[in-house]
Structures are given as structure tokens and as C-alpha cells.
Amino acid sequence: MSKLNTSALEDVQTVTPWSRTQMAQRAALDIPDGSYVNLGIGIPEQVAQYIPAGREVIYHTENGLLGMGPPPAEDAVDPELINAGKRPITAIAGAAYFHHADSFAMIRGQHIDICVLGAMQISAKGDLANWSTGAPDAIPAVGGAMDLVAGVKTIFVITQHTTKPGEPKILHQCTYPLTGQAVVKRIFSDLAVIDVTDKGLVVTEMAPGVDLTYLQARTGATLTLQP
Amino acid sequence: MINKSIASLAEAVADIKDGDTVMVGGFGEAGSPIELLHALIDHGAKNLTVVNNNTGSGHVGLAALIENRQVGKMICSFPRTANSTVFPDLYRNGDIELELVPQGTLAERIRAGGAGIPAFYTATSVGTPLAEGKEIRHFNGRDHVLEFGLTADFALIKSLSADRYGNLTYNKTARNFAPIMAMAAHTTVVQTQAQVDLGSIHPEHVITPGVFVNRVVTVPEPAYESQLVNAKRHYP
Numbered sequence: 001m002s003k004l005n006t007s008a009l010e011d012v013q014t015v016t017p018w019s020r021t022q023m024a025q026r027a028a029l030d031i032p033d034g035s036y037v038n039l040g041i042g043i044p045e046q047v048a049q050y051i052p053a054g055r056e057v058i059y060h061t062e063n064g065l066l067g068m069g070p071p072p073a074e075d076a077v078d079p080e081l082i083n084a085g086k087r088p089i090t091a092i093a094g095a096a097y098f099h100h101a102d103s104f105a106m107i108r109g110q111h112i113d114i115c116v117l118g119a120m121q122i123s124a125k126g127d128l129a130n131w132s133t134g135a136p137d138a139i140p141a142v143g144g145a146m147d148l149v150a151g152v153k154t155i156f157v158i159t160q161h162t163t164k165p166g167e168p169k170i171l172h173q174c175t176y177p178l179t180g181q182a183v184v185k186r187i188f189s190d191l192a193v194i195d196v197t198d199k200g201l202v203v204t205e206m207a208p209g210v211d212l213t214y215l216q217a218r219t220g221a222t223l224t225l226q227p
Numbered sequence: 228m229i230n231k232s233i234a235s236l237a238e239a240v241a242d243i244k245d246g247d248t249v250m251v252g253g254f255g256e257a258g259s260p261i262e263l264l265h266a267l268i269d270h271g272a273k274n275l276t277v278v279n280n281n282t283g284s285g286h287v288g289l290a291a292l293i294e295n296r297q298v299g300k301m302i303c304s305f306p307r308t309a310n311s312t313v314f315p316d317l318y319r320n321g322d323i324e325l326e327l328v329p330q331g332t333l334a335e336r337i338r339a340g341g342a343g344i345p346a347f348y349t350a351t352s353v354g355t356p357l358a359e360g361k362e363i364r365h366f367n368g369r370d371h372v373l374e375f376g377l378t379a380d381f382a383l384i385k386s387l388s389a390d391r392y393g394n395l396t397y398n399k400t401a402r403n404f405a406p407i408m409a410m411a412a413h414t415t416v417v418q419t420q421a422q423v424d425l426g427s428i429h430p431e432h433v434i435t436p437g438v439f440v441n442r443v444v445t446v447p448e449p450a451y452e453s454q455l456v457n458a459k460r461h462y463p
Contacts, residue, residue, distance in 0.1 A: 061400075062330065062331075063254040063255075063257070063400050063403050064254075064400045064402055064403050065399075065400055078398075078399060079256055079257065079451040079452075079453055079454075080256075080257040080258065080398045080399050080400060080401035080451075081257070081399040081400055082254075082255060082256075082257050082400055086254075086255040086256075086257075086309075091399070097397075097399055097400065097402055098402070099334075099402050099403065099404070099405070099406040099407055099434075100254075100330075100333075100334035100337075100403050100404045100407060101334045101335060101337070101338035101406075101407045103334070104330065104331030104334045104335060107331055108331050108335070108349065108350070108351060127354075132356075137319065139306055139307050139314070139315045139318060139319075140306075140325070140327050141304070141305045141306055141307040141327070142304055142305065142327060142329050142330070142357065143304050143305040143329075143330050144304070144329065144330035144331055145329075146329040146331075146332075146351050146352045146355060146357065147329050147330060147331030147332065147351045150349075150350040150351040150352070150353070151331070151350070151351070177355060177356045178354050178355045178356075179355060180353075180354065180355065181353065181354035181355075
């Protein structure tokens with residue numbers, strides 16, 4: 001992958017990328033009332049804070065709880081009530097505990113409506129790579145990511161549009177090992193909201209100051225604007 | 228008379244042999260049977276294949292068992308854990324084998340093994356490196372990969388309460404893999420916080436029925452991994 005020469009564009013445009021909080025807020029708008037939702041570790045976890053008032057959403061954590069609530073006060077921590085990121089949580093009224101096979105039956109049996117995950121790379125066809133760079137000295141670790149993308153009905157991704165050095169993360173084809181094939185439905189980046197469709201990647205919204213030329217220069221796959 | 232109570236932790240793990248497969252309950256520290264793991268370290272069985280979601284934390288519990296060079300192979304979904312370089316260091320040196328399994332596939336392999344189902348197909352991992360070399364079949368318009376049921380010689384798990392028949396209840400998300408590991412192991416050893424009279428666990432509230440349990444040893448105040456790690460404890 002080569003770095004992009006975008007300096008000419010930056011001279012003439014004032015772009016205000018969405019913050020991590022704004023990305024989480026934007027994704028939260030697309031979670032309907034009544035959804036059963038699994039949130040990945042990191043920015044996706046923040047989505048729960050921004051669900052619009054009046055919507056009731058139930059959170060699943062794959063280590064065995066449906067009805068996950070916010071973190072407890074420090075003096076109320078139970079080391080055996082944790083989320084998939086191994087952080088202390090609470091259980092809401094109406095919550096249920098279950099064992100791992102039941103928990104993944106919810107995921108693999110398509111009972112969970114939406115999963116929001118982070119990404120290293122996403123392809124134009126919705127392939128997702130988010131567990132390994134394939135580096136030979138890395139300790140491979142996958143957790144539940146492959147089950148979630150294969151089983152949950154709708155997969156949302158929240159990600160920076162490019163890597164820190166500025167390389168595109170949205171590509172014609174992923175170069176890292178895949179987590180799943182053709183699984184991503186919608187991408188919430190710091191620059192745009194993009195739907196993965198049969199006709200390719202369709203941009204539905206852009207951050208302030210971003211236009212299609214600017215976005216395309218930072219994307220490794222062809223984008224079209226929603227008509 | 229049926230009474231699955233065992234007096235000591237040492238006795239509960241005494242017949243674990245070199246080369247055995249041992250399933251260890253827990254997801255991170257929730258449900259980790261620290262005292263049984265320490266008894267296994269004292270016992271000293273080597274070249275074990277251990278099934279757990281992770282590889283332990285710090286230098287206690289599962290990480291200590293690995294550090295003590297008793298584990299030849301780990302079967303797990305997420306071997307990278309905060310506060311521990313025990314597994315990564317051995318793995319990079321080629322001193323421990325790893326079978327990486329997606330978490331849901333791991334759970335289902337254990338459940339299937341415990342239910343007498345030798346193999347099954349799943350959509351999880353299709354098109355990824357973890358499906359390489361595995362049989363693929365097309366069902367309902369979608370590719371699926373063949374995975375095999377997993378059984379073990381022993382399961383070491385932790386419960387909140389147990390009666391003398393081995394009926395169990397758990398604490399919150401400490402349940403995780405324990406009920407299915409109890410099904411999949413030839414001998415299931417439980418450390419419980421409380422042994423209770425028959426009938427005091429309502430039949431509607433039994434999570435693991437006693438038929439899946441062989442031995443119960445009481446550990447009234449089990450240690451939590453995080454407390455031991457924060458105190459910089461090493462075992463032994």
C-alpha cells in the first residue's frame with residue numbers, strides 16, 4: 001500500500017473529522033428501539049451512552065449476560081460480574097445469566113440484532129479484518145469476533161477512516177487475515193457513513209468539510225454518493 | 228449413598244495424569260478455579276492439554292500452571308491477557324503449542340463433546356485462516372466448516388453452591404464455560420463456596436444437574452485472580 005498524496009487537497013479544504021464520541025453518537029442513531037445488541041471493546045462500547053431517549057435496547061455480553069448495565073460504583077464491583085473486555089459491569093432488572101454455549105447460540109443462531117465492532121481493514125464487499133495483522137511474531141487471539149460477524153444479523157463497524165500514518169483502512173480487498181467474508185453492513189468512520197451494498201460502497205453522510213473527492217483520496221475502494 | 232464431597236483439594240486432583248486433557252472453567256478471572264489450579268501445581272502432572280478461554284493472568288492460577296511448565300498445549304480463543312507474559316514468552320520460544328479456536332466454536336465443541344456429538348458444521352471462521360484445511364460444506368445457501376466435539380479427562384470448575392448429589396449453582400458471569408465443561412469431562416471436579424443440603428437448591432434453579440459432576444470440594448473464600456495479581460503473588 002502506498003501513502004496518498006493529499007497535500008494539495010488539504011490546502012483548499014477545512015475538514016472537521018467526527019470525534020470518537022461523535023462516531024459513537026452517530027452509530028447509536030441507527031440502533032432501533034427493541035434491539036438486542038452486542039458492542040465490541042473500545043469506541044463501540046460508548047454507543048450505549050448515546051441511544052436516543054425513548055428507545056429500549058438490551059445489551060448482550062458474550063461471556064454470559066443479556067441485560068448488561070453500566071459500570072458499578074467502585075465499592076460495588078464483583079470480580080465475577082464482568083463484560084467481554086473483562087471490565088466490571090452491572091446487570092439491569094430483567095437481566096439473564098447463561099453459559100457460554102447458550103450465549104453463542106444467541107450469536108450464531110441469529111438472535112442478536114446488531115453488533116458494533118472495530119476494524120483494522122474493511123473491503124468493498126464487506127469483508128472484515130479486525131483480529132490479526134498476520135505478523136509472524138504476533139500471538140494470535142480471536143475471541144468471539146468470528147462468531148459475532150458470522151452470526152449477528154447486522155454488523156456495524158466504527159473506525160478511523162485511515163490508519164495513523166494515513167493509509168486507507170477501507171480497501172478493494174483486505175490484506176490482513178479476515179474475521180469474516182461479506183459481513184459488514186455499515187461503516188461509521190471519522191469522515192463518513194458508508195453502506196456496503198450489492199452495488200459497492202455508498203456514502204450516505206460526510207463529516208463537515210468532506211466531499212467525495214477528499215473521501216475517495218483516502219479510500220482504497222470505489223465510493224459512490226447516495227443518489 | 229451418593230456423596231460427591233471430597234475432603235481436600237489435593238485429593239480432588241490426585242489422579243490427574245501426565246498427558247491428560249484438562250478443561251478449566253473461567254473467562255478471565257470470573258469463574259477461575261484458582262485453588263484447584265494451585266492444587267494441580269502441587270500435584271505436578273505434566274504435559275497437560277488445557278482448555279480455557281484465556282491463558283491466565285500474572286503468576287497465579289492458570290498462568291502459574293503454564294509457568295510451571297505443566298502445560299504442553301493450550302486450546303483457547305484469546306491467549307493474550309493483560310498482566311501476563313507467561314504464555315506469550317513460552318509460545319514465541321516454541322515451548323508450548325496453541326490451538327486457536329473462535330470462542331463460540333470452542334463453546335460449541337465442548338457442548339457437543341459433552342452431548343455425544345462428534346462433529347458439527349458452523350459458518351464461523353469460513354474464509355479465514357482458522358478454516359484452512361478444514362472440510363467445507365454448503366447448507367442453506369452458505370458455506371460451513373466442519374468442527375469436532377471436544378472432551379476431556381478432567382474439568383476443574385468453580386461453583387457458588389453444591390449439594391452432595393453435585394447439583395450446582397453459579398455466581399453471575401462466573402458461570403461461563405463451567406456447565407458445558409462439566410458435561411464434556413470424564414471426571415468433573417468442582418470447588419464450591421458452599422455445600423448445601425439436598426433440596427435447598429430448588430429443582431427449577433439447578434444450573435448443572437449432579438449427573439455431570441463427580442467431586443465437590445469446599446473453598447469457602449476463594450481468591451480472585453486480580454487480587455493476587457495486584458498483590459504480586461507468585462504460585463508456588
